[in-house]
Amino acid sequence: MANAIEMPKLSDTMEEGVLSAWLVDEGDEVSSGDVLAQVETDKATMDLEAFDEGVLLRKVIDEGDTVPIGELIAVIGEEGEDISSLVGDGEGDGAATADPEAEPEPVEPEDPAGEPEPEPVEAAPEPEVEPEPTGDGQLREREPEPVPAGTDAEGRRIKASPLARRIAQEHDVDLERVEGSGPEGRIVRRDVEAYIEEREAVPEPEPVPEPEPAPEPAVAEEPTYAIPDEEAAYESEDISQMRKTIARRLAESKYSAPHYYLTVDIDVEKAVELREDLNELAEEQGRTKISFNDLITKACALSLHDHPYVNAAYRPDEGEIHKHNRVHIGIAVAIDEGLITPVVRDADRKGLSQIAQETRDLAERARNRDLEPEEFEGATFTTSNLGMFGIEEFTAIINPPNSAILAIGEIRETPVVEEGEVVPGTRMKVTLSCDHRVVDGAKGAQFLDTVKSYLEEPMNLLL
Incomplete structure (x- = not known):
């Protein structure tokens, strides 16, 4: 029995996919687990595997085609099997296909009663081309319609x-x-x-130079300005599946979740010193160095324990707020097609060295579009860091269904006042975007204060 291969749902936000490459041809035998094609989703390029054995009887779509979830992609079955009921075109393997150009053979009418045969009906004459009047009173034939x-x-x-x-x-x-x-x-x-x-690749013939005209006396002319060609005013680019999903999900988040923003300036001098000491030790032991972002990930993970509403999700379809018992931190990573958030799971239970190693591995594979769905789904809280680009402060859009996201600015040297004196300081601004349906202003401020306390006394991150 022939089996239909349909576009699967390969991520929680996927609505359609692009078949980027076929890896088997029609007529090839396939087994369960064989990779038939590669599909570009909104998060990664993933393998489409066969779940049945047989012969690939028909490829229904071509490379580069975009199809929604559940639409037919291919058909697998036994060689020579009729698949017309699946593809819906009235054709089956091995069956003769009717030629639409062929004329039907005449059928001799039966005449058991010996009655005279009816006279053949003449074919209707082709419609004549109506002449249309011209401006001079003459008639001309109508122009044929363009192809x-x-x-x-x-x-x-x-x-x-x-x-x-x-x-x-x-x-x-x-x-x-x-x-x-x-x-x-x-x-x-x-x-x-x-x-x-x-x-x-075909070279164009070189133009024959025209003889130079005799020079004319110089005449002062007004300056002319080149008018740009309208067709060359922009370059078009197809919207990727990832960019479509980013646009849809963040637009829904911005206009459905009532955002508000809280910013705090943190003294990170001790955190910078601790990071330097830890990285000297990591270098001696051959372990992954710790970034400042790893310290923030750990500080947020520990803080979420004390502030469960920041680690929650608003579920209007269920009429509930889900306060998560586990802490999974999504870390925004910029790639060519847009933004993806690989997830460090149970970040509160992991040490800084393990968080650093996992974050680098996830970020590298995210840029190569090589993440599995479970590695970029299920975050309960998200961070986004633009400090490495010199951005001092910004606001981020909440990553649904999270109730908050932390935007991290650059670490900067700045004068600060301590005990009535101006002294050099090391500061960093972070901004928390909150969904007011879940996180009230006081709850958001208390969460930020806890994060600040961990980063200003970073030894607590090691306990």
Whole structure:
């Protein structure tokens, strides 16, 4: 029995996926666990595995196509099996396909009663082309309608994927000149790109220089300014699955969760000194060095124990607030396509060295789009650090369904007043974005005060 392969839900926020590459061909035998294709989701590029054994009978979509969750991608079954009920096109493997161009064979009418056969009905004549009047009172024949785009000279639609059509339109490529390599001769992205490369590889003939005209007497002219070409005013770029999800989720968060912001300036001189001492020891022992962000992760994780509403989620569909019993810190990592938040799980139970090692491993694999779904889902609180870019202070949008996110600014040297005297100081500003449906102002301020106390007396992070 043939089995349908549908677009799976590969992450908790995924709504559609892009089939980035097929790894098997039609007619290949596959076993359960074999990787059929690679799918780009909103978080990573992941393998699509087969759950059944058989032959790949049909690829329903092409590389580069975007399809929603649950839509048919391919069909696996026994060789020669009829799959028309799955693909819905009335075709089956091994079955003869009707030629739409072929004329039906005439059927001899039965005449048991010996009655005379009816006379054949003549075909309706083709409609005449109506002449239309011209301005001089004469008549002329109406111009034929232009051939629609994406069709050949005879008006038949050219088989091509939506992505191939868009690339062809952007590069002024006539699809009738492109040879398709997809199923049943369908034109896909790689065919159009190959045609464009071949076209650009042909050298253009060098222009024949025209004779220089005789110089004219110099005349003072007004300066002219080049007007930019409208078509070259911008470059278009397809929206990735990750960027689509970021736009949707953060827009929902910003306009559904009532945000408010609390900022505190922290004395981090002792924390900087502790980090230097710990890294000297880590270098001697060959362990991963600790970043200041690791200290903040640990401080937040311990603080969340004392402030459960900051470690909670608002669930309007269930009419509940979920106060999480475990602390999972999501750490925002910037990658080319946008932002992803790998999760350090049970951060409150881990030492600084373990947090440092896990954070670096997760961040590296996030940039390579090599994270598993369980490694970027399930955060109960999130941090975002732009201090390395010289940003002193900023506000972040809450990562749903969290109730808060901490925005971390740069560590700066600044004069401060201590005991009535101006002295050098080492400070850092952090801003907590809170969902007012869960975290009231006092609760948010108390959480920040606890975080501040850990960073100003960082030895408590080691206890």
